[in-house]
Structure formats: structure tokens, C-alpha cells
Amino acid sequence: MDGVSYQRFPKVKIRELKDEYAKFELRDTDASMANALRRVMIAEVPTIAIDLVEIEVNSSVLNDEFIAHRLGLIPLTSSRAMSMRFSRDCDACDGDGQCEYCSVEFHLRAKCMSDQTLDVTSKDLVSSDHTVQPVDVGGFENSDRGIIIVKLRRGQELKLRAIARKGIGKDHAKWSPAATVTFMYEPEIHINEEMMESLTLEEKQSFVDSSPTRVFDIDANTHQVVVVDREAYTYDDEVLKKAEAMGKPGLVEIYAKEDSFIFSVESTGAIKASELVLNAIEVLKHKLDAVTLSDDTVEADDQFGELGAHMRGG
Amino acid sequence: MSDQGPRIFKREHSDMSISSFVDSDGLPHVGQVIHQDEPYCSTIDQVTNSKYIYRRKGSETVIVDYVAVDTKNKNLQKANIRFRHPRNPVIGDKFSSRHGQKGVCSQLWPDIDMPFSGITGMSPDLIINPHAFPSRMTIGMLLEILAAKGGCLHGNFVDATPFSDDTESESLVEDLGSKLRALGFNYHGTEVRATGQVDQITRQPIKGRKRGGGVRFGEMERDSLLAHGAAYLLHDRLHVCSDYHVADVCSLCGSLLTTTTIQPPKRVIREFGGLPPTKALKKVKCLACQTSKGMETVAMPYVFKYLVAELAAMNIKMTIQLNSRAAA
The missing domain is CATH 2.40.50.150 (RNA polymerase II, Rpb2 subunit, wall domain)
Incomplete structure (x- = not known):
């Protein structure tokens, strides 16, 4: 290892931050970092989800597995998940997953007594821990209702006990806190002004219209083609094809800036979008620590074999 | 018992x-x-x-x-x-769409390994090889895919009643295309080619979508057009849109290969009262016969000329006997 350092200092700029949605810029790093962050957010940030269901009575139209599966997919508020234990390595309960450190118990009882169909929703789930609750899906049309689990007709009954545990999206998608996590390269759009001025207004308009998304527009006063929203560009190449078809290749040049990314993060509601990003960075750090810790110890050989020796030797 | x-x-x-x-x-x-x-x-x-x-x-x-x-x-x-029977999809399970497009699950990928859209973050649930479509001609499935995409993005249902006239636009494809276009997608993807890159030797369209080629019009497709008696379409696909070539043939010796162009003498072509300059007529001659008397032009696939050249390279002479259509 010579003294050359390739360390970079990535910058983050938050554009928009809501409870369930975040949009931010990540600069001065490369695609491997951005993608690592994306993958960790989807698959490795822990949340809590129902994992074990004991059904006492089920006379509904859905079978037991079906209901257990639906219960698992209900997002639960999981701010506590990072500090909880995985039930497989919990000492307090020998890993059977029924203690306060690694599990939360839920009960559900519903019986339809009227002639009207009864909706059993996530609101009917009674939690043993007030910090872990089914996510409030407010803000939508039926904000007073939860997520429907099953519908019951007169006389049908559902009675069950469920245990929620900490887990990660890699094991089952129900533990994934991310609805969508995506990033795109920031596009850089250059208009060849000289060539653009050689077009008639009509040609300019047809050029502007050729983009499926609204990237360009014509300035009402100067009749110049201007970039209104470069991030609306979807790398579809439609405008480039149009320029070529008009016999003006090089009219616009579009590059992807390979060290700037625009992230959009949408959470399921289990944790806030901001928590999702921060927890992902935390998880990523832990993963890297596993490598650096054993860098100069004998453990490296156990963990990484030849690779460990290679890392120490340089 | x-x-x-x-x-x-x-x-x-x-x-x-x-x-x-x-x-x-x-x-x-x-x-x-x-x-x-x-x-x-x-x-x-x-x-x-x-x-x-x-x-x-x-x-x-x-x-x-x-x-x-x-x-x-x-x-x-x-x-x-x-x-x-609780059954999770596993490798080797066979799935089918309503259009009879069946296939075997060959790989299960975690969500994070799937491609994703940079704008919306959507990632596919299933990836199907597009080669499943041209030969089986399940156009309905393609239309259903387009309709489903447009429908779910707009949040409404698509009327798929066949042979009904209540749509305003010309065709279903146009209807669906404009719907997708309104949401910032491509109208439709790459389609059947009329012009494009060609192979250097044969001058026929090249293989492979990656390199700009089209969907191959193969033997079975040819057979189906033959069966329909659609000779003109067949000619268009296999000849006009492929390696159409007008070759010079010497009718005296029947050779395709001995023709050569004569450099026209440099002279100013006089214009006759606004008429376009007359095209210099016979500018090719046969090197074997040392004359341009017997030169005729014949339309043929370019590979035919290539075949004649290849045969000549192994000492096989191919000659062409020309007849006017009336005599034949």
C-alpha cells in the first residue's frame, strides 16, 4: 500500500423529507456506494413483523395459512427494532422468541354478530407493547380503517394469538421497511445553442414535444429552448433520436454524472424514511466493521481464510 | 374376497x-x-x-x-x-398466462437483485424472454400487458371487449400507446424494421436486436405467406426490404462477374430546355465480350451475386440465360 488514498467524502443534501418519503442527493461517490445503500435499505434494515400465528378459531372463508401470511405483511411501527434482539440469538428466552427483548405479542378476536359483513382490520390487533402497533394508514380515503385482514359474515369468528419478531427483508419481504428505494444518475444536459437557433419555432416545438417527460420547454419571450426539469429525463434517448431524425445530431448532449445520485426513498410506514436512511448507513457500517475489525487479528484467517491473509499482507 | x-x-x-x-x-x-x-x-x-x-x-x-x-x-x-398443499414457487415450477404462454421458473432472485426504474423505483415481479412472442404470435398478451400498465397507472379499468366499436380512436394499440405516452413512457418499443444496418458481405439485414437488427422473417414465416398466396408481401419482406440489388448481366456470355463500369467521358451534359440532363445510357460493358451490347439489368438478391463469386472461386462457372418475359 503506497500513500495514495482513494478516500472520498460523500455529501448528502436533503431535498424533501416527509415521514414516509425522502428525496436526497448523494454526491462525490460512485455507483457501488449508492447501490450498497439501496440494497441495505431494502433488504437489511430490521423491522418488526408478525412471524408466528397460533389460530384458535377460524371459521372465516380464508384458510389459516392465508390469514397468517396476511398478518405477516402488516407493517408494524418498528422504531425499536434496531435495539431489539433477533430471537435466534436472544439469551433471555433460548431463542423460542417469546420474551420482551425479542418479541411482541398480539391478540385478535373478532366475531360477526350482525347481518352486515364485518371487516377485520389491522386496528383489531391488540398489542402487548404500545410502541409496536400496526401502522396507522391515515391520510388515505378510509383513514379510520386499518388494513383489511379478512371479512366475516354472520356467525363467522376469528380468534388468534400472534408473535411479532425482529427480522430483515433478506429473510422475508414482510420485514422490508422500504416500499421503493431508487436512485438515478443526475443527468447533465447541454443544448447546442447555435444549432438550436437554426431551427424554426415549429421545429423547436416538435423537439420539445418529442420527450415523453417534460424536460424541455420554449421560453415564451425569447423563443429559446430551455431545460425546465433535467431530472424528469428518463434516459429514454427520445430527444436524441428526434435530433437525429431532424438531421441535427449533436443538437443536445446528455451525460449521466457518474458521481452524483438522486435517491427517492419511500417507507412502508414501519419506520420513518429518515430513520430508514440512517439505519441503513448504520447497518452498512456494521458490515464494514466486520471486515476492518479482524483486519490485523488471527480471526481474519478464520473469517476470511486466504482473503484475510491477503488483507493483512496488503 | x-x-x-x-x-x-x-x-x-x-x-x-x-x-x-x-x-x-x-x-x-x-x-x-x-x-x-x-x-x-x-x-x-x-x-x-x-x-x-x-x-x-x-x-x-x-x-x-x-x-x-x-x-x-x-x-x-x-x-x-x-x-x-402450501406451495411456494420453486425453480422448475411451470407457470402460464391466460394466453397459453407457459414457461418454467428458472431462477428466483431476491428483490434487491432485480432491475429497477430510476424514476419510480418499480422493479419487475417476473422477467419473461421476449423471444416467447414473435413465433407464438400471442399479440393479445402484449396488448394486455400494455393495457394493464396504462390501466394501473391511470387507476381505471380497460375495456377489452373484442370487435367492439365504442372506442374513439382508430385502434386499440393507438389508444393504449397514447395512454402510456401521457405518463411519460415510450409509445411502443422497437418494431419490425424496414431499413437499418446490413451485413457487409451479403447486404442482408443483420442478426440481433443489440446491433440494430430486426425480427427475423424465417422459413416458417415464409411458408405461411406462401400458403396464403401473398406473393407480393413475400417479395417485399425477403427481397425489397432485404438485399434488393440490380445487377448487370451480359446476355451474350451470361456472366454476372465480367461486367465493369466504363468511366463516362468527361463532358458537359447539355440541358434541353429545362429537361433534366439525360442519363448516360450504357456505361457498363462485359470484359469477356469486350462490348456493352448485351448488357441487361436484372433485379436479384445481392447474396446471389455473392454465391456466383464464391462458385467462381472454386472453378464453377455459372451463367445466366436471359429471356424477355413475353418469350418465357
């Missing part, structure tokens, strides 16, 4: 080996999980008192969903036992 009496569902109380699986009435509990080779019901012969235990065959673990018995008969002789 005559010494056997009617058999009824029952379990001997003394038989503890199967008591955890089968109830005293010889039937399983609803909700019971049954693994491979485990018993799920038993019968007893009323005359011989011999018992028979039914065991689950096959490696799948099942769950008893429902048990119904025939109550008309005093003896329990008829029962209906229904199992649930």
Missing part, C-alpha cells in the same frame, strides 16, 4: 401408534399437518376386524382443510377429506 365385510372408518382405542394423527372415528383432525408417510385415516373391516391405515403418499406436506362424512348411512363408510 367373500370373507370381507363392509369397512367402516374407525380406529381401535388400543391402537396408540396412530392416535396422535387419527381420531377415534378414524378420520383426521381439521387443521392437522400431515407429513410424508404419516397416517391420516384408518378403516376397520366389520367382519374380519382387520384394520387398514391410509398413509400420505408423496413428499409434500399437507394440511387437512375439511372433512365431511356421509350421515345418511348409520355406519361411517363414506368420507370426504380435503387437503391443502
Whole structure:
């Protein structure tokens, strides 16, 4: 290892931050970092989800597995998940997953007594821990209702006990806190002004219209083609094809800036979008620590074999 | 067999080996999980008192969903036992769409390894090879895919009634295309090519979408057009849109290869009263016959010329005899 350092200092700029949605810029790093962050957010940030269901009575139209599966997919508020234990390595309960450190118990009882169909929703789930609750899906049309689990007709009954545990999206998608996590390269759009001025207004308009998304527009006063929203560009190449078809290749040049990314993060509601990003960075750090810790110890050989020796030797 | 009496569902109380699986009435509990080779019901012969235990065959673990018995008969002789088979998709499972497009699951990928859209973050649930479409011609499935995409993005249903006239636009494709366009997608993808890159030697369209080629119009496609008698379309696909070439042939010696262009003498072509300059006529001649008298032009696929050249390279001479159409 010579003294050359390739360390970079990535910058983050938050554009928009809501409870369930975040949009931010990540600069001065490369695609491997951005993608690592994306993958960790989807698959490795822990949340809590129902994992074990004991059904006492089920006379509904859905079978037991079906209901257990639906219960698992209900997002639960999981701010506590990072500090909880995985039930497989919990000492307090020998890993059977029924203690306060690694599990939360839920009960559900519903019986339809009227002639009207009864909706059993996530609101009917009674939690043993007030910090872990089914996510409030407010803000939508039926904000007073939860997520429907099953519908019951007169006389049908559902009675069950469920245990929620900490887990990660890699094991089952129900533990994934991310609805969508995506990033795109920031596009850089250059208009060849000289060539653009050689077009008639009509040609300019047809050029502007050729983009499926609204990237360009014509300035009402100067009749110049201007970039209104470069991030609306979807790398579809439609405008480039149009320029070529008009016999003006090089009219616009579009590059992807390979060290700037625009992230959009949408959470399921289990944790806030901001928590999702921060927890992902935390998880990523832990993963890297596993490598650096054993860098100069004998453990490296156990963990990484030849690779460990290679890392120490340089 | 005559010494056997009617058999009824029952379990001997003394038989503890199967008591955890089968109830005293010889039937399983609803909700019971049954693994491979485990018993799920038993019968007893009323005359011989011999018992028979039914065991689950096959490696799948099942769950008893429902048990119904025939109550008309005093003896329990008829029962209906229904199992649930929980099945997660695994590699090798066969799936099918409504259009009969079937296929085998060849790989299961975690969500994070799937491609994703940079704008919306959507990632596919399933990836299907586009080669499944041209030969099977399930256009309906393609249209359904487009309609489904447009429909779910707009949040409305798409009327897919065939042969109905109540749509305003010219065709369904146009309707769906404009819907997608309104949401910032491409109108449609790359389609059948009319012009494009060609191979250097044969001048025929090249293979492979990656390099700008089209969808191959192959032998089976040719056969179907032949069967339809669509000769003009066939000519268009295989010749005009492929390696159409007008070759010079010497009708005296029948050679395709001995023709050569004569450099026209440099002279100013006079214009005749606004008419375009006359095209210099015979500017090719046959090197073998040393004349341009017999030169004719014949339209042919360019590969034919290439074939003649290849044959010549192995000492085979191919000559062409020309007839005017009337004489033939």
C-alpha cells in the first residue's frame, strides 16, 4: 500500500423529507456506494413483523395459512427494532422468541354478530407493547380503517394469538421497511445553442414535444429552448433520436454524472424514511466493521481464510 | 374376497401408534399437518376386524382443510377429506398466462437483485424472454400487458371487449400507446424494421436486436405467406426490404462477374430546355465480350451475386440465360 488514498467524502443534501418519503442527493461517490445503500435499505434494515400465528378459531372463508401470511405483511411501527434482539440469538428466552427483548405479542378476536359483513382490520390487533402497533394508514380515503385482514359474515369468528419478531427483508419481504428505494444518475444536459437557433419555432416545438417527460420547454419571450426539469429525463434517448431524425445530431448532449445520485426513498410506514436512511448507513457500517475489525487479528484467517491473509499482507 | 365385510372408518382405542394423527372415528383432525408417510385415516373391516391405515403418499406436506362424512348411512363408510398443499414457487415450477404462454421458473432472485426504474423505483415481479412472442404470435398478451400498465397507472379499468366499436380512436394499440405516452413512457418499443444496418458481405439485414437488427422473417414465416398466396408481401419482406440489388448481366456470355463500369467521358451534359440532363445510357460493358451490347439489368438478391463469386472461386462457372418475359 503506497500513500495514495482513494478516500472520498460523500455529501448528502436533503431535498424533501416527509415521514414516509425522502428525496436526497448523494454526491462525490460512485455507483457501488449508492447501490450498497439501496440494497441495505431494502433488504437489511430490521423491522418488526408478525412471524408466528397460533389460530384458535377460524371459521372465516380464508384458510389459516392465508390469514397468517396476511398478518405477516402488516407493517408494524418498528422504531425499536434496531435495539431489539433477533430471537435466534436472544439469551433471555433460548431463542423460542417469546420474551420482551425479542418479541411482541398480539391478540385478535373478532366475531360477526350482525347481518352486515364485518371487516377485520389491522386496528383489531391488540398489542402487548404500545410502541409496536400496526401502522396507522391515515391520510388515505378510509383513514379510520386499518388494513383489511379478512371479512366475516354472520356467525363467522376469528380468534388468534400472534408473535411479532425482529427480522430483515433478506429473510422475508414482510420485514422490508422500504416500499421503493431508487436512485438515478443526475443527468447533465447541454443544448447546442447555435444549432438550436437554426431551427424554426415549429421545429423547436416538435423537439420539445418529442420527450415523453417534460424536460424541455420554449421560453415564451425569447423563443429559446430551455431545460425546465433535467431530472424528469428518463434516459429514454427520445430527444436524441428526434435530433437525429431532424438531421441535427449533436443538437443536445446528455451525460449521466457518474458521481452524483438522486435517491427517492419511500417507507412502508414501519419506520420513518429518515430513520430508514440512517439505519441503513448504520447497518452498512456494521458490515464494514466486520471486515476492518479482524483486519490485523488471527480471526481474519478464520473469517476470511486466504482473503484475510491477503488483507493483512496488503 | 367373500370373507370381507363392509369397512367402516374407525380406529381401535388400543391402537396408540396412530392416535396422535387419527381420531377415534378414524378420520383426521381439521387443521392437522400431515407429513410424508404419516397416517391420516384408518378403516376397520366389520367382519374380519382387520384394520387398514391410509398413509400420505408423496413428499409434500399437507394440511387437512375439511372433512365431511356421509350421515345418511348409520355406519361411517363414506368420507370426504380435503387437503391443502402450501406451495411456494420453486425453480422448475411451470407457470402460464391466460394466453397459453407457459414457461418454467428458472431462477428466483431476491428483490434487491432485480432491475429497477430510476424514476419510480418499480422493479419487475417476473422477467419473461421476449423471444416467447414473435413465433407464438400471442399479440393479445402484449396488448394486455400494455393495457394493464396504462390501466394501473391511470387507476381505471380497460375495456377489452373484442370487435367492439365504442372506442374513439382508430385502434386499440393507438389508444393504449397514447395512454402510456401521457405518463411519460415510450409509445411502443422497437418494431419490425424496414431499413437499418446490413451485413457487409451479403447486404442482408443483420442478426440481433443489440446491433440494430430486426425480427427475423424465417422459413416458417415464409411458408405461411406462401400458403396464403401473398406473393407480393413475400417479395417485399425477403427481397425489397432485404438485399434488393440490380445487377448487370451480359446476355451474350451470361456472366454476372465480367461486367465493369466504363468511366463516362468527361463532358458537359447539355440541358434541353429545362429537361433534366439525360442519363448516360450504357456505361457498363462485359470484359469477356469486350462490348456493352448485351448488357441487361436484372433485379436479384445481392447474396446471389455473392454465391456466383464464391462458385467462381472454386472453378464453377455459372451463367445466366436471359429471356424477355413475353418469350418465357
